[in-house]
Amino acid sequence: MGGSxxxxxxxxxxxxxxxxxxADPAVLEEALRLGVxxxxxxxxxxxxxxxxxxxxxxxxxxxxxxxEECAVAVPPPRLISDMGSTKSxxxxxxxxxxxxxxxxGHPICGAATSGVRYAREDLFAGATYFLCTTGAAFPKLYExxxxxxxDIGAKPSHIDxxxxxxxxxxxxxxxxxxxxxxxxxxxxxxxxGRKALHCVGPSFxxxxxxxxxxxxxxxxxFLENREALADSLATMIAELEDFRSLLQTAGQAExxxxxxxxxxxxxxxxxxxDIVPRTLYRVTVHIxxxxxxxxxxxxxxxxxxxxxEDLTLHHVSRSVGGDLILYVAGEETAETAASLLxxxxxxxxxxxxxxxxx
Amino acid sequence: MGGSxxxxxxxxxxxxxxxxxxADPAVLEEALRLGVxxxxxxxxxxxxxxxxxxxxxxxxxxxxxxxEECAVAVPPPRLISDMGSTKSxxxxxxxxxxxxxxxxGHPICGAATSGVRYAREDLFAGATYFLCTTGAAFPKLYExxxxxxxDIGAKPSHIDxxxxxxxxxxxxxxxxxxxxxxxxxxxxxxxxGRKALHCVGPSFxxxxxxxxxxxxxxxxxFLENREALADSLATMIAELEDFRSLLQTAGQAExxxxxxxxxxxxxxxxxxxDIVPRTLYRVTVHIxxxxxxxxxxxxxxxxxxxxxEDLTLHHVSRSVGGDLILYVAGEETAETAASLLxxxxxxxxxxxxxxxxx
Numbered sequence: 001m002g003g004s005x006x007x008x009x010x011x012x013x014x015x016x017x018x019x020x021x022x023a024d025p026a027v028l029e030e031a032l033r034l035g036v037x038x039x040x041x042x043x044x045x046x047x048x049x050x051x052x053x054x055x056x057x058x059x060x061x062x063x064x065x066x067x068e069e070c071a072v073a074v075p076p077p078r079l080i081s082d083m084g085s086t087k088s089x090x091x092x093x094x095x096x097x098x099x100x101x102x103x104x105g106h107p108i109c110g111a112a113t114s115g116v117r118y119a120r121e122d123l124f125a126g127a128t129y130f131l132c133t134t135g136a137a138f139p140k141l142y143e144x145x146x147x148x149x150x151d152i153g154a155k156p157s158h159i160d161x162x163x164x165x166x167x168x169x170x171x172x173x174x175x176x177x178x179x180x181x182x183x184x185x186x187x188x189x190x191x192x193g194r195k196a197l198h199c200v201g202p203s204f205x206x207x208x209x210x211x212x213x214x215x216x217x218x219x220x221x222f223l224e225n226r227e228a229l230a231d232s233l234a235t236m237i238a239e240l241e242d243f244r245s246l247l248q249t250a251g252q253a254e255x256x257x258x259x260x261x262x263x264x265x266x267x268x269x270x271x272x273x274d275i276v277p278r279t280l281y282r283v284t285v286h287i288x289x290x291x292x293x294x295x296x297x298x299x300x301x302x303x304x305x306x307x308x309e310d311l312t313l314h315h316v317s318r319s320v321g322g323d324l325i326l327y328v329a330g331e332e333t334a335e336t337a338a339s340l341l342x343x344x345x346x347x348x349x350x351x352x353x354x355x356x357x358x
Numbered sequence: 359m360g361g362s363x364x365x366x367x368x369x370x371x372x373x374x375x376x377x378x379x380x381a382d383p384a385v386l387e388e389a390l391r392l393g394v395x396x397x398x399x400x401x402x403x404x405x406x407x408x409x410x411x412x413x414x415x416x417x418x419x420x421x422x423x424x425x426e427e428c429a430v431a432v433p434p435p436r437l438i439s440d441m442g443s444t445k446s447x448x449x450x451x452x453x454x455x456x457x458x459x460x461x462x463g464h465p466i467c468g469a470a471t472s473g474v475r476y477a478r479e480d481l482f483a484g485a486t487y488f489l490c491t492t493g494a495a496f497p498k499l500y501e502x503x504x505x506x507x508x509d510i511g512a513k514p515s516h517i518d519x520x521x522x523x524x525x526x527x528x529x530x531x532x533x534x535x536x537x538x539x540x541x542x543x544x545x546x547x548x549x550x551g552r553k554a555l556h557c558v559g560p561s562f563x564x565x566x567x568x569x570x571x572x573x574x575x576x577x578x579x580f581l582e583n584r585e586a587l588a589d590s591l592a593t594m595i596a597e598l599e600d601f602r603s604l605l606q607t608a609g610q611a612e613x614x615x616x617x618x619x620x621x622x623x624x625x626x627x628x629x630x631x632d633i634v635p636r637t638l639y640r641v642t643v644h645i646x647x648x649x650x651x652x653x654x655x656x657x658x659x660x661x662x663x664x665x666x667e668d669l670t671l672h673h674v675s676r677s678v679g680g681d682l683i684l685y686v687a688g689e690e691t692a693e694t695a696a697s698l699l700x701x702x703x704x705x706x707x708x709x710x711x712x713x714x715x716x
Binding site for chain 2: 085108109115118120121122123125126128159160162163166167168170171172174175176177178179180181182183184185186187188189191192194196197198199200201203204205206207208209210211212213215216218219222223226229230232233234235236237239240241243244247248250252255256258259260261262263264265266267268269272273274275286289290291292293294295296297298299300301302303305306307308309310311312313315316317318319320338347348349350351358
């Protein structure tokens, strides 16, 4: 992400000098060769000296140390920021000097990238970019950073560090823990010699897509935000316990109401994406695992002006192929899509979005 | 699913008479008109009389009653089966007469369909089809059902009803509960006037895709399998508690090991789909929300023989568009895909599968 920020700064914020440092000399060399940075530095302080803005893009646990190294540069940078996904622990760890120069940052980018060669200057376009102030930096610095972020196309948004961490615990860190624990539970489960993992369907795969993501990095994120995450876990556990009690007392109305509440929030989420949930239909088409098939499907739909709102592919195996699930608006559109696909030789089924049977 | 089974029977198992019954006369009429069934009956017993095989395709809680109605037909059918997603409670509820004629069935189909007009004869092709015996039916009946399922392309697999329900609790019912509870937790969460739901990324969306699915139907599934589901929930809760303790004691090595375990099971799951996880790269491409764009992307990749192993679309909004995430095998293929997409004017990023940053 640091590379993308460097490219964005050059392409969109008229920055003509980006001095880079990386612990790995090969990465630094590549960044220079690709034009991601304009100059190399021998250490963080050298990179930060004289800078208008020094940005630390590193694993969360190493951020405070690197910010301190930047803060003691001679002369120091005017402003230091970071890109870490937790904020309170980082700010709490800083010295008064570093705090006076620091504004925490956290871009919420849909696209995850790793490696300087995949840096792209538009990574932050339209992305919410959270900013957390330390309370010790000049307000003018905040304005500087805000203007820079607007220049690169991001949407800067001020948030209290504690609020940031609590929200991230709920929408990002907790989901990762849940995916991991669900995968561990199912992975180890077998009855009568039959492994649960061999019986999973698309729902399970959706829920565990992020399971096992980068262990050392996520270990650090979990630990850096451990208070908020532990609170969030406690709430989740209590809610699961409540549901378990409902099962035991067979509380029909309460169970249905609980699913209904989830349905309402899911609709709210879809509406945030400009999708009208009640008009959404799912077209499931079974396709072989061959190059060109997806192209044929998409071209046919495109030719008939059918807009695909969302899609997922559930790969089954090389020989059997998989199910491509397309979400389209309106029953008529869904039926047209299904007959077009049928005509291509790919049988398809239409169902209402909320009808998930496995 | 009943409609698809009827079509499959006619198209693949040389069945020339399918007598149908539905509580809704309009549905029954449509089934006849579409050729899904060959005859209508006035009630379940009339449909089941004289049959070689009577199949109850209905919500789980109504299955035992319908099986009893079939069992008292004059003359009774030779064999009765069902398509419910839980098995123990259904079998336990049956009378001795019904038990002697009944073999429970549960097809695991990736594609979920609703409505007789979306019935497709190949729905069961390649699908695992679980069969649970009551212990009271003649072994010959099992062989009959097995042969029929092989004819329609399914993979019949015998499983003890209790084992079936325990596995389904883990791989299907528990994930639905988790998705619902996570959605309820995040949906209601706000700090300082900022709603958590407004800050979610692709990971959260993956985990809550099935949240709120068909409330009355899932209420019944949860309740029909409530013992196994409550056990599975208890295990999940205990594992979440363990993780919470690790956070509180800051058990670095244990936390990393726990994520690593999830990673190994996720790899095992991908390998079951013939995907070699370590070679999988993610190409994230930002595309506008317009008809024809997906077609352009897929056609370009297809022309270059790039096989997409898996994909998801994360819609952001009408104006911003969304991120299409493609999974391809091999770094070189990923880089080729990225440059092709870049040439189309859609910036894209490549990352290793396990690198999820939000």
